[in-house]
Amino acid sequence: MKDKTKMFKIVILSSGKSRGSNFQAIAEYISNNNLNIQISFLVITNPNAPIIKRAERLGIKYYLLNKKNLQKEHLSFEEKLEILLEQHKVNLIVLAGFMRKLSSDFVYKHKKRIINIHPALLPKYGGKGMYGMRVHKAVFDAKDDYSGVSVHYVNAEYDTGKIIKQEKVCIKGLNSPEEIAEKVLKIEHRLYPEVIAELAENIIHYQDGSW
Numbered sequence: 122m123k124d125k126t127k128m129f130k131i132v133i134l135s136s137g138k139s140r141g142s143n144f145q146a147i148a149e150y151i152s153n154n155n156l157n158i159q160i161s162f163l164v165i166t167n168p169n170a171p172i173i174k175r176a177e178r179l180g181i182k183y184y185l186l187n188k189k190n191l192q193k194e195h196l197s198f199e200e201k202l203e204i205l206l207e208q209h210k211v212n213l214i215v216l217a218g219f220m221r222k223l224s225s226d227f228v229y230k231h232k233k234r235i236i237n238i239h240p241a242l243l244p245k246y247g248g249k250g251m252y253g254m255r256v257h258k259a260v261f262d263a264k265d266d267y268s269g270v271s272v273h274y275v276n277a278e279y280d281t282g283k284i285i286k287q288e289k290v291c292i293k294g295l296n297s298p299e300e301i302a303e304k305v306l307k308i309e310h311r312l313y314p315e316v317i318a319e320l321a322e323n324i325i326h327y328q329d330g331s332w
């Protein structure tokens with residue numbers, strides 16, 4: 122039995138109608154490799170998001186931080202999240218399909234403790250409005266030979282935080298944005314859990330203070 126006091130605790134943040142495939146890949150990687158990492162909880166913002174079914178199947182607790190629930194408690198999204206993070210003693214905040222912008226106060230307070238995954242080779246194809254199939258469509262339209270995956274720290278701007286790890290993939294000969302998305306997603310499912318495991322082991326860290 123794992124010593125729960127020594128667990129590296131993470132939270133997954135998703136928003137909207139999140140599909141949750143990265144969330145599931147992370148949970149499976151942790152369990153298949155018997156890692157000392159625990160997904161303490163999942164945050165969702167939409168009660169109809171498909172990710173809920175995955176959380177139920179995996180037995181992972183989730184919190185619905187939507188307008189209605191937040192208003193009832195007179196809290197902002199970040200205030201409620203802060204309470205949950207404190208209660209669960211979370212080490213790392215993992216964004217997976219989370220489209221909202223976190224407040225700069227929150228981001229500064231948790232600097233280098235929030236990471237995101239982006240389905241392209243940042244700094245290309247990032248920024249406001251660049252999410253989901255829009256990213257793959259832009260890459261396809263530009264007729265690029267390569268796309269990829271970027272895992273980066275989160276700062277107060279979309280997709281501009283320091284890149285932790287990137288992986289390139291050849292997309293020559295692919296015939297649609299959907300085909301690119303499929304190839305890129307497979308890499309996401311491997312790369313994101315690996316980065317989380319390396320952060321938990323303190324294998325990756327930056328000394329220069331930039332993020």
Ligand code: GRF
Pocket residue numbers: 139140141142143144217218219238239240253309
């Ligand atoms: C992924 O493509 C990820 O790169 C992006 O949002 C998508 C989430 O997909 N940030 P899923 O919900 O993990 O299936």
